[in-house]
Amino acid sequence: MSVHPGPSLLVDNIGELVTNEPYGEAGPLGIRRRAALLVEDGRIAWLGPAKYAPAADGRIDADGAAVLPGFVDSHSHLVFAGDRAPEFAARMAGQPYTGGGIRTTVGATRAASDDTLRANVSRLRIEALRQGTTTIEIKSGYGLSVTDEARSLRIAGEFSTETTFLGAHVVPPEYADRPDDYVSLVCGPMLRAALPYARWIDVFCERGAFDADHARAILTVGQAAGLGLRLHANQLGPGPGVQLAVELGAASADHCTHLTDADVDALASTTVDWTSGSETTTVATLLPGAEFSTRSPYPDARRLLDARVTVALATDCNPGSSYTSSMPFCIALAVREMGMTPAEAVWAATAGGARALRRDDVGVLRRGARADLTILDAPSYLHLAYRPGVPLIRQVLHNGVPQCQ
Ligand SMILES: [Zn+2]
Secondary structure, three states: OOOOOOOOEEEEEEEEEOOOOOOOOOOOOOOEEEEEEEEEOOEEEEEEEHHHOOOOOEEEEOOOOEEEEOEEEOOEOOOOOOOOHHHHHHHHOOOOOOOOOHHHHHHHHHHOOHHHHHHHHHHHHHHHHHOOEEEEOEEOOOOOOHHHHHHHHHHHOOOOOOEEEEEEOOOOHHHOOOHHHHHHHHHHHHHHHHHHHOOEEEEEEOOOOEOHHHHHHHHHHHHHOOOEEEEEEOOOOOOOHHHHHHHHOOOEEEEOOOOOHHHHHHHHOOOOOOOOOOOOOOEEEEOHHHHHHHOOOOOOHHHHHHOOOOEEEOOOEEOOOEOOOOHHHHHHHHHHHOOOOHHHHHHHHHHHHHHHOOOOOOOOOOOOOEOOEEEEOOOOOOHHHHOOOOOOEEEEEEOOEEOOO
16 A cells, blocks of 8 residues: 555446456456446556445546456567558568568668657557557567667667567578577577566567577577567468477467467467466467458467467557557457457457466456556447447556546
């Protein structure tokens, strides 16, 4: 309990409150009707039936609308310069996506000033916030030199505590004919320079990027240095990424577009055991913006959910393969194209993202959780998928503070 509590704020007259705290008949989203919640010191101090709402210094009238936890976008690449709209146009005219365009952004990012990079991250962070995202993971990966990776992470850290070192995004041009030397650089000087600014380490494990041996070497040394593990896995074709993520206890295997039955079984084997409270789940983070933007087949979320794999949804926001910061857009795609119900998609975009970041203070609305929430311009969370492309985020509270809309 704080000795000097700040002003309290009551969000009142909530028609449908998504808590992600299952109880009774409330279903997995833990829905409460005619509810209110009280915010104090950036946390939720109370929630319950509106008729029992306590007094507060300030009040927001939700006017019968739906309120849900702020979105947790657990996968983005916001530190870059330039854009690649012509590449997108070429793909839409029939050219395939290979991942090679990453090098275009590396060149632009290296040439950019700190201020340019910072302004771009800031713009995208605000854009995401306006669409309801209150937690966002940000990766490096367009610097690919010791100094450029460190500064990318330093700038990312100005906007999020969920920062990920992705020096192993692609092998940069100057190392094209000696990838082993680049892996040594990533595992040595680049990792040391990144460490002060990173919570996670990630590898793009894919044909044309890094193979399983390289990925294992990089992740193992990162883990030994104290970083949590994430992995870009099985995006462009079948591969070893998912199995490697599970083997190493990664928090998340991201993309999961091309999976064998053994991959699904491996992910399912990590499903959290709540009785023991084990924190070894490898979440399958699905990034439908990438399939949309590369006109590729979507991952089969239904198959994963039916196998009881924990699923998260994230944007993969980046200038090449998924230039969207919109979690509502990803929810709509997941429902329409990936076999998810609206409830499953909303859970995956909030609580699922939190699991992928191994956080229990976000993605959920309960006493003591961060007061990160969105008030919709709609009576139900269903409208996020039912009314795609419509700006339904009326208000966002981040750490209990109302944000400008
Ligand atoms: Zn990515």
